[in-house]
Amino acid sequence: MKQFLFLVILFLGAYAQGQQQKNVDFTTAKVDLTLNSEVKSISGAVVYQFKALEKTNTVFLDAQNMEFTEVKLNNKPVKYEVDAKKITIMKKLKKGTKHALSFSYSAKPKQTLYFINETENSSFKQIWTQGQGKYTSHWLPSFDDMNEKVEFDVTISFDKNYEVIANGILTNKQIAESTAKWHFDMEKPMSSYLLALTIGNYQKKELRSNSGIPIKLYYYPEDSLKVEPTYRYSNEIFDFLEAEIGMPYPWKVYKQIPVKDFLYAGMENTGTTIFSDAFFVDEIAFNDRNYINVNAHELAHQWFGNLVTMEWWKELGLNEGFATCVAAAAAAVGDVGEPQRCWQSEI
Numbered sequence: 001m002k003q004f005l006f007l008v009i010l011f012l013g014a015y016a017q018g019q020q021q022k023n024v025d026f027t028t029a030k031v032d033l034t035l036n037s038e039v040k041s042i043s044g045a046v047v048y049q050f051k052a053l054e055k056t057n058t059v060f061l062d063a064q065n066m067e068f069t070e071v072k073l074n075n076k077p078v079k080y081e082v083d084a085k086k087i088t089i090m091k092k093l094k095k096g097t098k099h100a101l102s103f104s105y106s107a108k109p110k111q112t113l114y115f116i117n118e119t120e121n122s123s124f125k126q127i128w129t130q131g132q133g134k135y136t137s138h139w140l141p142s143f144d145d146m147n148e149k150v151e152f153d154v155t156i157s158f159d160k161n162y163e164v165i166a167n168g169i170l171t172n173k174q175i176a177e178s179t180a181k182w183h184f185d186m187e188k189p190m191s192s193y194l195l196a197l198t199i200g201n202y203q204k205k206e207l208r209s210n211s212g213i214p215i216k217l218y219y220y221p222e223d224s225l226k227v228e229p230t231y232r233y234s235n236e237i238f239d240f241l242e243a244e245i246g247m248p249y250p251w252k253v254y255k256q257i258p259v260k261d262f263l264y265a266g267m268e269n270t271g272t273t274i275f276s277d278a279f280f281v282d283e284i285a286f287n288d289r290n291y292i293n294v295n296a297h298e299l300a301h302q303w304f305g306n307l308v309t310m311e312w313w314k315e316l317g318l319n320e321g322f323a324t325c326v327a328a329a330a331a332a333v334g335d336v337g338e339p340q341r342c343w344q345s346e347i
Helices: 002-016 222-230 234-245 292-300 313-335
Strands: 022-037 042-051 056-062 067-071 078-083 086-093 098-107 111-115 126-129 151-159 163-164 169-175 181-185 195-199 203-209 216-217 256-259 266-269 274-277
Touching: 002 203, 002 234, 042 056, 042 086, 067 078, 086 098, 126 256, 151 195, 203 222, 216 222, 216 234, 222 266, 234 292, 234 313, 256 292, 266 292, 274 292, 292 313
Parallel strands: 022 151, 216 256, 256 274
Antiparallel strands: 022 042, 042 098, 056 086, 067 098, 078 086, 111 126, 126 195, 151 181, 163 195, 169 181, 203 216, 266 274
């Protein structure tokens, strides 16, 4: 069985060879973001490192309806063009050379980055992203090409009274008079569509897998009594999938965050699943609707879709098919069903 899954991973990996920009390879990104919930805007300073695989005259980033300033290549001003969908850098580059592209930008996204502001009847404020599809480029100049995998290290500035959550390990939090800066280190490359951030009023419960991975379960303070039924079997599902897939969990931490008015049941951002808070239930409602299948499905995507990624959106069924099958295998965890495996025997 494990040999079968390794063959599957190698097969899917074959889809990850092409690039939308075959002449260049982006490797790392340092991203420093500031969000303004009052005007629903985002601004940032970004530094991308990349290598020219072949000689080329242009390099571009997908960027939806953004304004740019201080665009530099290797710390020198560079000619660039901006349209409604991208920024294009105009510069002759030699094969094998390495470069740093830096810029500042701002945007007021109409989708992908969602703000829930305070109202007369509620003091609740929340911000979250949904990048699957060609959508992260609405809030961060990045890559609609799923195979341009980059190590993203992200710093986010916001009101210090709220919790900020993003991909990767939180390495530092700097608190000022009214704001704070959260620094997240991803360590491994990932597709842009799997970048995520969530900001809100959260507390968390932390578990640890048998393999030592921190599992962070976020919740609204008023929902403390719903934490156990909502996240029931989370440890068991995690340990089961690691053993069944036969490959260690590929990231350093796993976070699960409920949000209001989410577009889907859940989304498997790298190491950071965002899901609809409609699944946050008490002991009684657990019997009618619970989070177990969504929990297993989104976790399975951390291998099938996040670690290995299809070439383009027309192959989305590869992501979803394997995640669905592996989640079905996890149905036996906690006596919540019969195992239904995607495989019949070892090869």
